[in-house]
Amino acid sequence: MKQNADELLALIFNYITKIAAIHDPEKLVVEVAKMGRDIVKADRCSVWILDHENNILWTKVAHGVDFIRIPSNSGIVGEVIAKAEAKIINDVYADPHFNRSVDDETGYKTETMMVLPIHNSAGEVVGAMQVINKIGEGGFTQEDLQHLLLASTYVAESIESSLLLEEIDATQRELVYIMGVTGESRSKETGNHVKRVAEYSRLLAQLYGLSEKECNVLKDASPMHDLGKIAIPDAVLNKPGRFDEDERRIMDTHAELGYTILKGSERTLLKAAAIVAYQHHEKYNGTGYPNQLKGEDIHIYGRITAIADVFDALGSDRVYKKAWNDEKIFNLFREEQGEHFDPKLIDLFFENIEQFLSIRETFKDRYDG
Amino acid sequence: MKQNADELLALIFNYITKIAAIHDPEKLVVEVAKMGRDIVKADRCSVWILDHENNILWTKVAHGVDFIRIPSNSGIVGEVIAKAEAKIINDVYADPHFNRSVDDETGYKTETMMVLPIHNSAGEVVGAMQVINKIGEGGFTQEDLQHLLLASTYVAESIESSLLLEEIDATQRELVYIMGVTGESRSKETGNHVKRVAEYSRLLAQLYGLSEKECNVLKDASPMHDLGKIAIPDAVLNKPGRFDEDERRIMDTHAELGYTILKGSERTLLKAAAIVAYQHHEKYNGTGYPNQLKGEDIHIYGRITAIADVFDALGSDRVYKKAWNDEKIFNLFREEQGEHFDPKLIDLFFENIEQFLSIRETFKDRYDG
Numbered sequence: 243m244k245q246n247a248d249e250l251l252a253l254i255f256n257y258i259t260k261i262a263a264i265h266d267p268e269k270l271v272v273e274v275a276k277m278g279r280d281i282v283k284a285d286r287c288s289v290w291i292l293d294h295e296n297n298i299l300w301t302k303v304a305h306g307v308d309f310i311r312i313p314s315n316s317g318i319v320g321e322v323i324a325k326a327e328a329k330i331i332n333d334v335y336a337d338p339h340f341n342r343s344v345d346d347e348t349g350y351k352t353e354t355m356m357v358l359p360i361h362n363s364a365g366e367v368v369g370a371m372q373v374i375n376k377i378g379e380g381g382f383t384q385e386d387l388q389h390l391l392l393a394s395t396y397v398a399e400s401i402e403s404s405l406l407l408e409e410i411d412a413t414q415r416e417l418v419y420i421m422g423v424t425g426e427s428r429s430k431e432t433g434n435h436v437k438r439v440a441e442y443s444r445l446l447a448q449l450y451g452l453s454e455k456e457c458n459v460l461k462d463a464s465p466m467h468d469l470g471k472i473a474i475p476d477a478v479l480n481k482p483g484r485f486d487e488d489e490r491r492i493m494d495t496h497a498e499l500g501y502t503i504l505k506g507s508e509r510t511l512l513k514a515a516a517i518v519a520y521q522h523h524e525k526y527n528g529t530g531y532p533n534q535l536k537g538e539d540i541h542i543y544g545r546i547t548a549i550a551d552v553f554d555a556l557g558s559d560r561v562y563k564k565a566w567n568d569e570k571i572f573n574l575f576r577e578e579q580g581e582h583f584d585p586k587l588i589d590l591f592f593e594n595i596e597q598f599l600s601i602r603e604t605f606k607d608r609y610d611g
Numbered sequence: 612m613k614q615n616a617d618e619l620l621a622l623i624f625n626y627i628t629k630i631a632a633i634h635d636p637e638k639l640v641v642e643v644a645k646m647g648r649d650i651v652k653a654d655r656c657s658v659w660i661l662d663h664e665n666n667i668l669w670t671k672v673a674h675g676v677d678f679i680r681i682p683s684n685s686g687i688v689g690e691v692i693a694k695a696e697a698k699i700i701n702d703v704y705a706d707p708h709f710n711r712s713v714d715d716e717t718g719y720k721t722e723t724m725m726v727l728p729i730h731n732s733a734g735e736v737v738g739a740m741q742v743i744n745k746i747g748e749g750g751f752t753q754e755d756l757q758h759l760l761l762a763s764t765y766v767a768e769s770i771e772s773s774l775l776l777e778e779i780d781a782t783q784r785e786l787v788y789i790m791g792v793t794g795e796s797r798s799k800e801t802g803n804h805v806k807r808v809a810e811y812s813r814l815l816a817q818l819y820g821l822s823e824k825e826c827n828v829l830k831d832a833s834p835m836h837d838l839g840k841i842a843i844p845d846a847v848l849n850k851p852g853r854f855d856e857d858e859r860r861i862m863d864t865h866a867e868l869g870y871t872i873l874k875g876s877e878r879t880l881l882k883a884a885a886i887v888a889y890q891h892h893e894k895y896n897g898t899g900y901p902n903q904l905k906g907e908d909i910h911i912y913g914r915i916t917a918i919a920d921v922f923d924a925l926g927s928d929r930v931y932k933k934a935w936n937d938e939k940i941f942n943l944f945r946e947e948q949g950e951h952f953d954p955k956l957i958d959l960f961f962e963n964i965e966q967f968l969s970i971r972e973t974f975k976d977r978y979d980g
Contacts (some may be wrong), residue, residue, distance in 0.1 A: 247616025248757075251623070255761035258627055262768035263732055265775075363632055388617075392624035399631035403772075406634075410779050413878040417786045420872060420881075424793065424841050472793050476845045503789060509782040512789075 250389070253280055258396070265411075267291075267404040268302045268309075274397050275303065278371050281393060282356070282386040285375035289360075290319050291401060292369045299323070299369070317341050318357055319370050326367050328358035328391070332381030356382040358390055362398040371397070415462065418511075422465030424472070434605050435554055436465035441601045442550035443543075449590040450542065463514035464547050467522045470500030497523050498532045514543055522547040525582045545584040549575075549591060552582070557602065619758070622649055627765070634780075636660075636773045637671045637678075643766050644672065647740050650762060651725070651755040654744035658729075659688050660770060661738045668692070668738070686710050687726055688739050695736050697727035697760070701750030725751040727759055731767040740766070784831065787880075791834030793841065803974045804923055805834035810970045811919035812912075818959040819911065832883035833916050836891045839869030866892050867901050883912055891916040894951045914953040918944075918960060921951070926971065 257277035264270045271289045279287035290299040297314045314320060318339045322329055331337050332354045345352050354376045360369040371390055376382050422436035444461035452460070471479060474496050478489045485493060500519030504512050521535065521544025528536035535544075556566045556574070566574075572592075579588040591598065626646035633639045640658045648656035659668040666683045683689060687708045691698055700706050701723045714721050723745045729738040740759055745751050791805035813830035821829070840848060843865050847858045854862060869888030873881050890904065890913025897905035904913075925935045925943070935943075941961075948957040960967065 247620070251616070251620065251758070252761055254620070254623070255765055259732065259765040259768055262631075262765055262772055265772070363628065389620070392621055396624055396628040396631055399628055403631055403634070403776075407772075407776055407779070409879065410776070410783060413880050414779060414783050414786065416876050416878055416881055417783065417790065421786065421790055421793070424790070424838070424872065469793070472841065503793065507785050509785055510778065511782050512785055 250281070253277075254393075261400055265404055265407050267401060267408055270401060270404050271302045274400070275301075275371075278373055278390060278393065281389050282373055282382060283377045284356075284373035284382075285377060287371065287373045289397065289401075290323075290370045290372065292323060292367065318355065319372055322357040322359055322370050323367055326359050326361075328387055329356070330382045330384075330387060331355045331357075354381040356387060356390070358387065358394060360394045360398045362402055363395060368398050368402070414511075418462050418465055421469060422467075434607050435558065437605045438554045438601060439467065439547070439550045440465050441605065442553060442598060443546050445594070445597055445601065446546045446549060446587055446590065447542075449594055450546070450587065452542065459511055459514045460518075460543055460546065462511055463518050463543065464550060466500070466504070466515040467518045467547050467551060468496060468500065469503060469515075469519055470496035470498065472503075473499045494523070494531050497521075517541045517543045518547045520544070522551055524548070526584050527581045530582075540584075545587060549583050549587055553591075553598070554602075558607065619650070622646075623762075630769055634773055634776050636770060636777055639770060639773050640671045643769070644670075644740075646762065647742055647759060650758050651742055651751060652746045653725075653742035653751075654746060656740065656742045658766065658770075659692075659739045659741065661692060661736065687724065688741055691726040691728055691739050692736055695728045695730075697756055698725070699751045699753075699756060700724045700726075723750040725756060725759070727756065727763060729763045729767045731771055732764060737767050737771070783880075787831050787834055790838060791836075803976050804927065806974045807923045807970060808836065808916070808919045809834050810974065811922060811967060812915050814963070814966055814970065815915045815918060815956055815959065816911075818963055819915070819956065821911065828880055828883045829887075829912050829915065831880055832887050832912065833919065835869070835873070835884040836887045836916050836920060837865060837869065838872055838884075838888055839865035839867065841872075842868045863892070863900050866890070886910045886912045887916045889913070891920055893917070895953050896950045899951075909953075914956060918952050918956055922960075922967070923971075927976065 254277070257273065257280070261270060261273055261277070264273055271291065275287040275289045278289065279285070288301045288303060290301050292299055292314055298311045299314050299316075299319060300309065300311045302309055312319075315324060318329065318331070318337065321339050331340075334340050334352045334355050335342065340352075340355075342352075344350075352374055355372065355374050356376075357370055357372045359367045360371060362368050371394060373382065373386075373390070376386070419436065422440075440461045443464040444457050447457040447460045474493060478485070478492045481489060497520055501516050504516035504519055507513060507516070520532070521540050524530035524533065524535045524540045524544055525548075526537060526540065526545065528534050530540075530548075540548075553571065553575075556571045557568075559565045575583065575588055575591065579585045623646070626642065626649070630639060630642055630646070633642055640660065644656040644658045647658065648654070657670045657672060659670050661668055661683055667680045668683050668685075668688060669678065669680045671678055681688075684693060687698065687700070687706065690708050700709075703709050703721045703724050704711065709721075709724075711721075713719075721743055724741065724743050725745075726739055726741045728736045729740060731737050740763060742751065742755075742759070745755070788805065791809075809830045812833040813826050816826040816829045843862060847854070847861045850858060866889055870885050873885035873888055876882060876885070889901070890909050893899035893902065893904045893909045893913055894917070895906060895909065895914065897903050899909075899917075909917075922940065922944075925940045926937075928934045944952065944957055944960065948954045
């Protein structure tokens with residue numbers, strides 16, 4: 243029976259809409275496999291991605307086994323990729339390339355199969371689609387193959403786009419982290435300080451009820467809070483003892499300096515980082531610096547980072563002081579509720595203290611190298 | 612006449628394949644408009660994107676007027692977006708919302724029109740598709756509308772993805788630039804130094820025949836060449852006079868320090884930046900630092916950045932010296948061909964000297980604030 247054309251069109255648009263919104267390559271592979279299965283009405287579909295560097299094929303399936311890797315030349319899929327030629331096999335057990343050990347192990351019976359190479363728009367084979375067990379009478383047809391071939395280059399482009407986005411996204415996170423560490427490195431703080439401040443900030447943002455997007459932006463922006471320290475002279479930055487008045491004034495310029503470095507940007511992340519750098523030393527009662535902002539005139543990002551930064555600084559050993567114990571930290575936080583810190587955020591902090599301690603434990607400083 | 616279903620399917624897959632490979636939102640809008648036009652067989656199609664922040668609709672069209680912005684409530688498109696309801700108008704001049712002034716100006720005669728809102732998967736209206744002048748007998752049909760409605764959520768997701776990618780990509784470029792400037796700022800060099808080094812490096816990479824991808828990676832990586840200076844003490848970094856032997860040794864550690872900051876990453880960009888930081892002071896004849904690498908043992912990224920960095924440094928005023936004139940720079944480059952610098956790159960440099968001078972002119976330092 244010929245599939246209704248409008249139905250097929252609706253099905254395809256439904257899938258490609260979902261696919262366009264997925265940025266994680268592994269989730270994408272699962273969704274594309276479902277699309278392949280439904281386009282040709284098969285029982286199963288796997289999308290295999292060729293990893294040239296490691297000579298493997300990988301796939302994810304929604305159900306059952308999670309993540310599968312096989313040598314890139316194995317079985318019928320390997321053959322299709324090597325020859326760059328599609329194959330319809332409506333009597334699988336008769337095919338010499340078929341490896342029946344998986345069927346024997348799982349009890350699943352493979353009867354019909356169609357495998358086609360996935361080309362990207364440059365014409366390179368980047369993987370394969372494999373559909374198994376056509377539903378209904380007869381096996382896979384040339385029309386099924388035609389439909390999947392139409393889809394296959396689209397699949398390649400989608401997957402390449404998602405891999406690109408993943409790479410850029412991961413690079414951005416690392417750049418932000420390296421910038422944070424770079425800012426801290428001159429003052430001999432550790433890379434884990436910026437990680438913890440990032441995690442505490444996101445948690446406070448979530449508890450405060452900011453949108454998921456804002457929570458993630460703040461997480462990535464908060465490591466840059468001390469970026470301005472880059473421009474503070476060594477003699478001040480690393481002074482072991484107490485600052486005199488001049489030194490204190492110089493040190494305090496780091497908030498405005500960080501803001502100056504970042505303020506020119508129109509990018510969401512860097513605008514947030516500029517706010518965090520500028521306001522993380524403001525105090526709720528208006529006695530902070532550099533602008534003596536008060537209460538909710540301090541941006542929520544600034545109020546949150548202030549708590550995250552102080553909580554972490556007090557709980558860590560520094561060149562000039564030992565870490566405080568929790569009792570002492572908590573007493574200070576209660577005293578400073580409504581003074582240094584936003585009272586609502588301090589309530590949220592104490593109500594969810596276990597989560598903060600768990601972050602501290604996960605990202606604790608290690609001194610073994 | 613009913614459109615052939617397989618033909619329509621092939622057309623759609625052809626377009627969505629192209630669309631999946633386009634990451635620039637403006638180019639995407641043009642391609643999506645072509646898809647819309649071909650799906651319903653219209654003479655023209657525009658895809659309008661709603662910019663909430665500025666209350667405008669924007670579009671790009673392939674031919675004729677380039678970039679168009681209109682108030683978000685104007686005309687039939689504005690009406691469709693406000694009501695979130697599609698509209699088929701097969702007698703356009705009878706519609707009270709139609710503004711015929713554009714037709715009067717351009718001489719183009721609008722006869723039939725169909726406009727539908729574009730929803731994203733969260734159900735929000737993010738724009739509209741507008742097709743004009745159905746080809747052949749009769750106007751637009753419910754079937755045309757149905758086909759475009761199927762496509763519209765896909766369009767929304769694609770455009771949102773491309774806007775996201777553009778934001779992340781632009782953020783990455785700015786982060787890299789800020790990191791470069793941060794590294795330079797302590798040694799009082801200018802932001803334009805890192806921009807020029809980036810552009811010279813990309814140009815040399817292109818002339819040398821590296822792939823487009825590598826050229827762009829090197830462009831983004833090269834600004835980080837002096838990142839390690841972040842960890843050099845002020846007393847050395849900003850010394851006005853000549854270094855003594857100890858100071859020189861401390862200063863030279865910046866190459867290895869930069870490498871240490873960056874080397875942990877698996878990301879393409881940061882791996883390239885690590886190479887650049889490590890090797891930009893190696894010399895072709897093996898007398899550079901830190902590892903006295905020789906000839907092609909120095910990575911091409913290192914050999915390129917060495918030339919870009921020195922060319923720019925010699926041509927710029929610094930605290931401790933005036934800029935050299937071009938004759939003096941060119942003489943040094945000829946003397947150092949095969950000594951400090953890769954001889955092949957020096958040939959390419961002189962063969963294309965106009966392009967290098969044009970970059971220098973475009974990104975020259977300005978002292979007017």
